[in-house]
Structures are given as C-alpha cells and as structure tokens.
Amino acid sequence: MAEFTLPANSKVEKGRRWPLEKTGAAMRPKSFDIYRWDPSSGRNPSLDTFEIDLDDCGPMMLDALLKIADEVDPSLAFRRSCREGVCGSCAMNIDGVNTLACLAPIDDLRRGTSRIAPLPHLHVLRDLIPDLTGLYAQYELIEPWLKSDQPAPDRERRQSPADAAKLNGLSECVLCFCCSTSCPSYWWNPDKYLGPAILLQAERWIVDSRDTHAGERLDQLDDPFRLYRCHTIMNCTKTCPKKLNPSRAINAIKQQMLERG
Amino acid sequence: MGMPDKNYTAGATALRDGTRHRRVTGLGSARDGLGEWRLQRLTALALIPLGLYFVASVLHLATVPGDIASHAEGVEIREGCGCGENKDHVLLHLEDIERATLLERLPGIVETARVFAGLDATKEPIPVVPTVYYCMGGIPTNLQAEAMSPAGGDVNRRVPGLMAIGEAACVSVHGANRLGTNSLLDLIVFGRAAAEQAVSTLKPGRLVAETPNASEGKIMDRFDGIRFKTEGRTPGQVRRGIQKIMQDNFGVFRTREAMQEGKDKLRSLRPEIAEMSFDGQSLQWNVALVAALEAHNLADQADVIDDFTKRDDANWLKHTVAWRDGPGKVAIDYRPVRLKAWSEDTPSIPPGERII
Numbered sequence: 001m002a003e004f005t006l007p008a009n010s011k012v013e014k015g016r017r018w019p020l021e022k023t024g025a026a027m028r029p030k031s032f033d034i035y036r037w038d039p040s041s042g043r044n045p046s047l048d049t050f051e052i053d054l055d056d057c058g059p060m061m062l063d064a065l066l067k068i069a070d071e072v073d074p075s076l077a078f079r080r081s082c083r084e085g086v087c088g089s090c091a092m093n094i095d096g097v098n099t100l101a102c103l104a105p106i107d108d109l110r111r112g113t114s115r116i117a118p119l120p121h122l123h124v125l126r127d128l129i130p131d132l133t134g135l136y137a138q139y140e141l142i143e144p145w146l147k148s149d150q151p152a153p154d155r156e157r158r159q160s161p162a163d164a165a166k167l168n169g170l171s172e173c174v175l176c177f178c179c180s181t182s183c184p185s186y187w188w189n190p191d192k193y194l195g196p197a198i199l200l201q202a203e204r205w206i207v208d209s210r211d212t213h214a215g216e217r218l219d220q221l222d223d224p225f226r227l228y229r230c231h232t233i234m235n236c237t238k239t240c241p242k243k244l245n246p247s248r249a250i251n252a253i254k255q256q257m258l259e260r261g
Numbered sequence: 262m263g264m265p266d267k268n269y270t271a272g273a274t275a276l277r278d279g280t281r282h283r284r285v286t287g288l289g290s291a292r293d294g295l296g297e298w299r300l301q302r303l304t305a306l307a308l309i310p311l312g313l314y315f316v317a318s319v320l321h322l323a324t325v326p327g328d329i330a331s332h333a334e335g336v337e338i339r340e341g342c343g344c345g346e347n348k349d350h351v352l353l354h355l356e357d358i359e360r361a362t363l364l365e366r367l368p369g370i371v372e373t374a375r376v377f378a379g380l381d382a383t384k385e386p387i388p389v390v391p392t393v394y395y396c397m398g399g400i401p402t403n404l405q406a407e408a409m410s411p412a413g414g415d416v417n418r419r420v421p422g423l424m425a426i427g428e429a430a431c432v433s434v435h436g437a438n439r440l441g442t443n444s445l446l447d448l449i450v451f452g453r454a455a456a457e458q459a460v461s462t463l464k465p466g467r468l469v470a471e472t473p474n475a476s477e478g479k480i481m482d483r484f485d486g487i488r489f490k491t492e493g494r495t496p497g498q499v500r501r502g503i504q505k506i507m508q509d510n511f512g513v514f515r516t517r518e519a520m521q522e523g524k525d526k527l528r529s530l531r532p533e534i535a536e537m538s539f540d541g542q543s544l545q546w547n548v549a550l551v552a553a554l555e556a557h558n559l560a561d562q563a564d565v566i567d568d569f570t571k572r573d574d575a576n577w578l579k580h581t582v583a584w585r586d587g588p589g590k591v592a593i594d595y596r597p598v599r600l601k602a603w604s605e606d607t608p609s610i611p612p613g614e615r616i617i
Contacts, residue, residue, distance in 0.1 A: 040543040059377075070497025074539035074549035084373060103376060126546040 015046030422469030
C-alpha cells in the first residue's frame with residue numbers, strides 16, 4: 001500500500017503571521033500564505049502568512065513578493081530577474097497554478113488568502129527556490145546548440161523568412177519549467193522522461209533549417225521513456241505562462257518519428 | 262513613476278526606472294578583494310525612449326537614435342508638455358503601422374503593452390518614459406577580455422587570470438551610447454574571446470596566483486560584518502532610498518547643483534548603510550545577504566560629471582577611470598581612447614558633434 005502521509009520532517013507547519021499595520025488610511029489588504037523552508041534551520045517547512053496593502057504595491061505577484069522581501073521579511077528567498085516574462089526565473093506555484101510571478105496579476109488571484117509554493121515535485125533548496133539540476137542536465141542532453149556539417153560561412157548562416165517562422169512558438173520558451181513540473185508523467189519519471197520543456201526545446205533544434213543533425217536528434221529521443229512517456233495530458237499547454245504549446249511540439253516529434261519509420 | 266521595484270546597480274548608477282535585470286548587479290562583490298579596482302566610463306549610460314510607463318521594457322524601435330529620442334521626450338516632459346494627469350510621460354503611437362507588420366516586427370512591444378498596461382498597441386497609443394537600459398562603462402578589458410587595472414603610467418596593465426565580459430566589462434566598443442545589437446556583441450564576441458583566453462592560459466589543477474591573505478581577510482570581514490548585524494534598516498529599504506536619490510538627482514538631465522545635492526544626500530545615507538541588517542545568517546540562498554552586499558556597493562558609487570552642451574574633445578576625449586581610494590573616497594584617472602579600427606580594412610569614423 002502506498003504511503004500517503006509526508007515523512008515527519010516534511011510536514012508543513014503553521015508558520016509566522018505578519019499582519020498589516022493599521023494606519024487608519026484606506027487600504028486594500030490581501031493575504032498570502034507563502035511556503036518557507038531554510039535547510040540550515042533544522043526545522044520543518046512552514047506556511048508564513050503575509051498581509052499587504054495592494055494600494056501600495058505593483059500589480060503583479062512578483063511586486064508583492066518584492067514588497068514583502070523589502071519591507072516585511074528580507075529573508076524570504078525566491079529567484080527573480082527580468083520582471084517582464086523573458087528570463088523565466090520567478091516560476092512558482094500560485095494558487096495551485098504553475099506560472100511566472102511577474103506575469104501573474106494579483107487581481108486575477110482568488111479572493112481571500114492566496115497560497116504561494118515552489119514549483120511542485122522538485123527538491124526545494126530554500127523557500128520558493130527549487131533545485132533545477134535535473135532539468136538542466138536533461139537540457140544539456142539534447143545538445144541545445146546549432147550543429148551543422150556545412151562549412152562555416154564568412155558571414156552569418158542565413159535563413160528564409162519561412163524557415164525562420166518555423167521557430168515561432170518554440171524559440172520564445174524561457175525555460176521556466178512551469179510545464180514540466182505540472183506534468184503528472186514527469187512527476188512519475190523525472191529521471192527518465194524528458195518532459196515538455198526539454199522536448200519543446202528539442203523540437204526547436206530539429207526544425208531549425210540551419211541544423212543538419214535532425215536525424216541524430218530524433219535517434220536520441222527514440223526511447224520509451226524520453227519521448228513516449230508523454231500521454232497527451234496537456235497540463236503543459238494549459239499552464240505555459242508564455243502561451244506556448246509544448247504538447248504540439250511533442251506531437252510533432254512523434255509524427256517525425258513515424259514518418260521516418 | 263514606473264513599477265515600484267527597479268534596481269539597476271551595475272557599475273555606475275541606480276536610476277529608479279530602468280530596463281536592467283535584477284540579477285545584473287555589478288562588479289562590487291569583487292571590490293574589497295581588489296582594493297584598487299578600476300572602473301571605466303561609469304557615467305556612460307544608454308537611455309531608451311521606450312520604457313513603457315508602467316513597466317520599463319527593453320524595446321527597440323530604430324527610427325531615431327535612442328539617446329536623441331530620450332532627450333526629446335525628457336524635454337517635453339520637463340517643459341510641461343507631457344501626457345496624463347501628472348504630465349509625466351509621452352504617448353507612443355504604433356497604431357499607424359500596419360497590424361501585421363507590428364505583430365511580426367515588434368511582437369515584444371505589443372505583448373508588453375498588453376500584459377503590463379492592458380493596452381492594445383495595434384489600436385491605441387502606449388505611454389512611455391525615457392529609461393536606462395545599458396551601462397557602457399565597467400571593468401576596462403583588452404580584446405582578450407582580460408581585465409586591465411591602469412597604474413603607474415601603464416594604462417593597459419593586465420590583471421592576469423581575471424576576465425570580464427558583457428555589461429560588467431568596458432571593452433569600449435560603444436561610445437557614449439550603446440549601438441543597436443552591440444550588447445550581443447559584448448556577450449558573444451568577447452565571451453568567445455574570454456573562453457579562448459582562458460583555455461590558453463589556464464592549466465587544470467594549477468593556480469593562476471595565490472590569493473593575498475590580506476584581501477581574503479578583508480572580504481571575510483565585510484561578509485561577516487553584514488551577515489551578523491541584527492539591528493538596522495533592511496537592504497530593500499536602503500536600496501530604495503538610494504534609487505530615489507539617483508532618480509531625482511542623477512536622471513536624464515543632470516545639473517551641477519542637482520548632482521551636488523544628490524552627492525550630499527548619498528553621503529548622509531552612509532550611517533544607515535553601515536547599520537543595515539536583516540534576520541538570518543543562513544548560508545543557503547541568503548538573498549537578503551546578497552541584497553545587503555549590493556546596497557553596500559551602491560553606496561560607494563557617487564561621482565559627478567556635468568552636462569555640457571558642446572563637445573570638448575581637446576579636454577575630454579579620454580576614458581575616465583575611477584576606483585575606490587579608501588572608505589567613501591573615489592579617485593579618478595584617465596586612459597586614452599583608441600579611435601583606429603583594429604582591422605586595416607575598416608576605415609575609422611572620427612567622433613563628431615551630436616546633432617539633435
């Protein structure tokens with residue numbers, strides 16, 4: 001029988017409460033339960049509750065996190081960089097949905113207390129920061145760079161507008177891994193299945209007209225686990241904060257496998 | 262103005278509205294170990310006219326040079342011709358461009374306007390303000406990406422084994438305004454040069470140089486000094502204080518009076534910075550510690566250069582090199598500017614008056 005309770009040292013405890021200071025001025029309070037864990041503390045993870053005034057905060061979830069870190073509890077740890085959806089750093093689980101905090105308007109969250117947690121099914125390094133080592137290793141496996149047998153030209157390797165357009169919907173991926181960590185199939189086999197983010201990247205190089213190693217790339221994916229653990233659940237496409245379609249990319253790879261026999 | 266949190270600390274400034282990434286936080290972490298660390302051309306900041314009013318963004322629209330458009334926008338706003346309730350921005354009309362062209366050529370702008378301002382740029386104008394988006398200054402390097410630390414009359418003195426690329430470096434390929442796509446050049450061309458230099462100089466398992474004990478001690482003292490403080494303002498509060506001063510006193514328009522005032526204000530923040538603290542000594546992902554170290558670095562960066570209206574090549578055609586000369590002191594020296602192309606096939610373009 002499967003064990004359905006967390007091990008004792010993983011049980012999430014009730015954490016600290018940081019209520020909004022009442023100043024008498026009109027306010028628009030909002031509460032966030034945020035997952036906290038510091039490996040050096042020796043304590044269990046907890047959910048800390050932060051209450052902030054939305055009238056004195058930027059519009060996105062990332063603004064709220066920065067406000068909390070700047071004004072309430074500087075020890076709150078999360079990754080962030082570009083704050084405009086191009087770096088993929090601030091991926092996290094917001095009210096049950098994997099997304100980028102910088103693209104998630106607070107007003108679109110559910111009423112009452114929202115729950116902020118790290119991306120699911122990864123080891124947590126601290127607070128909202130997951131360990132991405134496995135995902136980066138898988139990314140390296142697909143050799144995400146241009147491989148060409150053609151001699152290097154004097155100037156750039158050119159591409160027709162039509163060929164360049166084939167990369168649309170693939171090259172915009174920011175490797176935030178919201179998709180892979182929302183995929184039940186990836187949850188089960190994160191060590192063997194490459195998952196939607198990596199497969200979308202693989203397709204990005206397979207269809208690149210300047211790359212001459214598509215066959216080899218397909219060989220590398222022709223494996224019951226690496227590619228075929230995708231069961232078209234499509235959580236990946238539903239959750240992608242960049243509105244890409246990893247499921248379609250995976251299908252395209254499967255189709256190319258069939259076509260070449 | 263702008264989103265409440267923008268931190269642009271690399272090298273030179275902390276203007277409040279900018280497009281720079283939060284993780285690009287400059288050179289200061291290496292600073293104490295290299296007491297006489299040199300930085301070149303710290304005031305050379307690129308302004309982009311298209312910072313979206315509600316979120317500054319890296320947008321490119323190559324109609325007029327960015328510095329000229331930024332300046333023009335700044336003039337409009339300063340002279341009370343800005344748009345909106347506070348007359349603090351201008352409106353960018355893209356809706357005249359054919360929708361298909363806009364979506365094909367400027368998808369990023371359309372997307373950013375939609376997400377952050379809730380506007381359809383194909384149908385309505387978008388509010389913009391001049392924004393900082395690139396620092397041309399940084400650690401002076403040679404073409405092999407090796408850091409240079411001019412001293413004792415040797416303007417090209419190398420620091421063996423230490424390399425800088427990208428926005429941290431100042432190979433000085435840009436001039437006073439960043440040229441379009443040349444930030445990629447900074448990364449790709451000099452990234453490759455750095456890699457080749459590393460391969461040719463490093464031997465596995467062999468030290469480049471011993472770390473002098475004194476600098477190691479200094480680094481650890483600074484690190485622990487911040488880490489074990491328990492009372493004071495948080496790094497975020499201190500950083501916002503610095504940002505406000507930089508925005509108010511060292512903005513698009515810089516005057517001697519405003520900068521002098523800003524310098525005094527920055528000085529007055531010093532005790533606050535020295536007493537900055539946060540709760541938590543953890544060595545695992547201690548982002549507050551990083552933020553505190555960054556705020557310390559910011560506090561040391563306050564040099565003043567006037568905005569002159571005419572070029573003065575006789576006196577000022579040279580690189581300014583600045584370094585920290587004791588607590589709270591900045592020393593300044595100069596390096597010559599190389600105006601000749603490295604390749605004989607390429608003619609050199611002489612500097613000229615900026616036409617606005």
